[in-house]
Amino acid sequence: NPFNLEYRIIRPDGSLRYLESRAEVAYDTQGKTIRLYGAILDITERKQAEIALKQSEIRYRAIVEDQTELIARYLADSTLTFVNQAYALYFRRSPEELIGSNYQPIIFEADRERISQLIASMNADNPVVIIENRVLVADTVRWTQWHNRMLFDEQGCFIEFQTVGRDITALKQIEEKLFQEKELAQVTLQSIGDAVITTDAFGRIQYLNPVAESLIGCSEASAQGLPLLEVLRIVDEITREPVQNPIEQALQSNRIVGLANHTVLINQNAQEITIEDSAAPIRNREGQIIGAVMVFHDVTENRKLSRQLSWQATHDALTELVNRQEFERRVEQALHLAKLDYQVHALCYLDLDHFKIVNDTCGHLAGDELLRQITTLLQEKIRKTDTLARLGGDEFGVLLTQCTIEQALRVANELLLCVQKFRFVWQEQVFSIGVSIGLVGIDANNESLTEIISTADAACYIAKNRGRNRVYVAQINDQEQLQRRGEMQWASRISQALENDWFCLYAQIIVPIGPTAKNGVHYEVLLRLHDEQENLVLPMAFIPAAERYNLMHLIDRWVIRTLFSNWSTLVGDQQSIYAINLSGYSINDDQFIDFLHEQFILHPISPQRICFEITETVAIANLRKARQFIEELQRMGCSFALDDFGVGMSSFAYLKSLPVNYLKIDGSFIRNIVENPVDNAIVAAMTHIASVMGIQTIAEFVENDAILEQITALGIDYAQGYWIGVPQPLS
Structure with missing residues (x-):
């Protein structure tokens, strides 16, 4: 071979x-x-030459394989001819799997057409293209950057493409975050309600947002590069003096600065705008100041509203007089001057005498107009240095500065006389209006504002009690005044008691004694008060004050709310009827029925278990209202008792108009019924009439067995008193 x-x-x-x-x-x-x-x-x-080439190839392969960049070569039809180890590891496939395959499926589908167009655009004159695209790596999408190069032989003929890539996902995420932050900052600056101005380190304007353009009255383009003071003119609202440039202050002091109050911007259109602002230096990474930013906003309406709110906080909206809070502040200031400089002043406390008649007869609109006219009338009679205030409702206060008690009495009598002569006309009705005035001096001997106000109020109350339409000058150690002050103190203590649950409930048993008694044992719910020293206080000590200061309806509601919410604990399963006393204030309260409905909804108590008591005098005072009230409660299922029956002038006549279930005969008739035949005859008559009308009778003040035998003989249905049972804590 x-x-x-x-x-x-x-x-x-x-x-x-x-x-x-x-x-x-x-x-x-x-x-x-x-x-x-x-x-x-x-x-x-x-x-x-072959050995040198092989060694060169070994060195090339070593270099290529050791690179962290992703290196590959591919033909024009996208077939891979070579990949380095980093490329194979990145795509989590072996070189054998990749070489000979088409690299297009690796590329994220949405980017394939764009990449194909860029590769197709490469030629001998444009042999290099840098492409950023997304790739699929184990079902996740990553961002990569590729340097694509055309390879040519010695004759200049195209051989294949070579690409070198790297993962830029983190960089893209940073870019995206920076872009979003930049966009957010740009959108924020464009859309916030504040004006924003930025300058360079020399105070020359670089940027205005749209709000700044609007407030200043010029565009960003026309303002750019100009010193701030050429564009922004700010002055003090009161002195009209120029205000120091805040940008300049921030640059010089290297700190955040704010404008002083009462700063006004005079813009390019000569409009005046009240502004609030702050300016701060802008620093680079090295901490060097490269500029400043000023942020300000239009507070013209806010400032106007603030002034309006300040006025409203110290004035009465209806009469435009100073209100109680501002009046008391001025009285306190007068007291301070009295102690400091031995000045003397005086205070008048005025209460209109027949205001309620106008209000009830003609309505609140008429009442409001009356108060406005009275205000004008009173203002004409006092000096400009004096203060007239509306203290609430139909009550006014007058602070007479630098005025002795004798001079003040003359002024008070003038005020009294002018109100006496005044006639209020409303829709062809004419009303005479009186005024009760309490007068008190203010000097170094006064202890406090509270003492002055309470003394004046007490004096006014005494003037009203003595027949109205008069002046009462408060005197030291005045017994009437001391009593009045006691009531005022009780009013405060009652409010505290309601807030702190110092009240407690007692109950006194009412037993059936007659054959016609329809129900079993009853109980009357009674009120007691624990004072600050934990002493038990009976109602007659605080009820007069509660009535005087319109607190009775709150007490009534407290009793009902407390009894109902603790029903299972206080009452248990016994089927007795519980009688609750109501004041005239609750009967005249239009919201009371709704309150009672709400309580029955909140607590599963049968209305048949509840009886309400009102006194005869309360019922007679507003007979029509009382009748409607009783009928409404009876429709709910409650029963009704008329308390203290017999003390009125025409008890029997009124009884026909009141559909009550029980008649409680006043204790003044029961106490002496055995010894006094007249009382016995009156009680017998009451019992007979009640029986004819189908009304059950209850005798109060049953204090011994003889009384019990006598009322039983007269046919009275129920007995209540210390002989039957003393009041016990309801528990």
């Missing part, structure tokens, strides 16, 4: 040469070797 051998020889000079022998063997006809013929070529230069 012919052969081809490559081998090395060492020549005599010691040099190494590469030879290639090519030979064939010739045979005779018998198959014997005749000769060997061929050629020997010196291939040393070729071999050295």
